[in-house]
Amino acid sequence: MKIYRFERAGRVSYGLLDQDILRIASGSISEGFEAGADTVPIGEVRILAPALPSKIVAVGVNYKAHALERGRGLPSEPLLFLKPPSALIGPGDAIVHPRMSSRVDYEGELALVIRKTASRLKDDDPVEDYILGYTCFNDVTARDLQDKDVQFTRAKSFDTFAAAGPCIAAGIDPGRLAIKTFVNGKLRQSGYTSDLIFPVPVLVRFISRIMTLVPGDIITTGTPSGIGPLAPGDRVDVQIEGIGTLSNHVIMEEGG
Numbered sequence: 001m002k003i004y005r006f007e008r009a010g011r012v013s014y015g016l017l018d019q020d021i022l023r024i025a026s027g028s029i030s031e032g033f034e035a036g037a038d039t040v041p042i043g044e045v046r047i048l049a050p051a052l053p054s055k056i057v058a059v060g061v062n063y064k065a066h067a068l069e070r071g072r073g074l075p076s077e078p079l080l081f082l083k084p085p086s087a088l089i090g091p092g093d094a095i096v097h098p099r100m101s102s103r104v105d106y107e108g109e110l111a112l113v114i115r116k117t118a119s120r121l122k123d124d125d126p127v128e129d130y131i132l133g134y135t136c137f138n139d140v141t142a143r144d145l146q147d148k149d150v151q152f153t154r155a156k157s158f159d160t161f162a163a164a165g166p167c168i169a170a171g172i173d174p175g176r177l178a179i180k181t182f183v184n185g186k187l188r189q190s191g192y193t194s195d196l197i198f199p200v201p202v203l204v205r206f207i208s209r210i211m212t213l214v215p216g217d218i219i220t221t222g223t224p225s226g227i228g229p230l231a232p233g234d235r236v237d238v239q240i241e242g243i244g245t246l247s248n249h250v251i252m253e254e255g256g
C-alpha cells in the first residue's frame with residue numbers, strides 16, 4: 001500500500017494509490033488510513049513530504065563502503081544526528097544551495113515513518129508495529145561545513161536539506177531493497193539495504209532508548225557509497241525498490 005500526502009485546491013489530505021488514482025483517505029498516521037469514495041488522479045495534485053515529523057533522526061556511516069570513502073572506521077554503535085523539521089521538503093521542491101557552502105552533496109537514503117509512540121523498546125518488542133512504512137530520503141549535506149565544524153548541525157540543517165517522498169510504502173520488507181541515486185539521469189549511487197551495518201530494527205530499538213519516537217517522526221538510515229556534489233540546475237533522483245522515486249532540483253540561494 002502506498003500512502004501519499006498531497007495538496008489539492010489548498011487542502012492537504014492523505015490518499016491511497018490505486019493505479020494512477022488517489023483514493024482520499026480518512027484517518028491519521030497513528031490510527032491508520034482508510035480509503036473513501038472520493039478520488040483524484042495523481043497527476044492533478046501537488047505531492048507533499050509524507051509526514052510532518054517532530055524530529056528527523058539520521059544515521060551516519062551506516063554502509064561499510066561509505067565509511068571507507070569518508071575515511072572512517074566502522075562504528076561500533078549507530079552514529080546519530082538530528083535534522084530539523086524546518087529543513088523538510090517534498091517531491092518536486094527545490095533544494096537551495098546555500099552561499100555559505102562551496103560543496104553541497106546528495107545522500108540517497110531509505111527512511112521510515114513512525115506509526116506508534118516508541119520508547120525504550122526491548123529486544124523482543126516487535127519493531128514492525130511501530131513503523132508505518134518506508135520512504136525515499138535525500139540527506140543533503142554541506143560537505144565542506146561538515147568537515148570544518150566539529151559536529152554536523154550546520155552542515156545538515158539548512159532549509160531544504162531534508163527531501164522526503166514520494167509516498168510511504170507500507171507492508172514492504174526493508175531488508176533487501178535496491179537503492180539508487182541519479183544526478184541529471186546519471187547513476188551515482190547504487191546499493192542494497194541489506195548492506196546496512198545497523199539494520200532498521202536495530203536502529204529503531206537503539207533510538208527509542210535515547211528519545212521517545214512519536215507518530216510521524218522520520219528516521220533516515222544512512223547513505224551507500226558514491227556521494228558527490230550537486231550544482232544549481234541539477235536534478236537529483238533517489239529511487240528505492242518498492243517505494244518509487246523522489247525527484248528534486250537544485251537552485252542557488254538568492255542574494256550574494
Ligand code: MG
Pocket residue numbers: 058059060107109139222223
Ligand atoms: Mg546521510
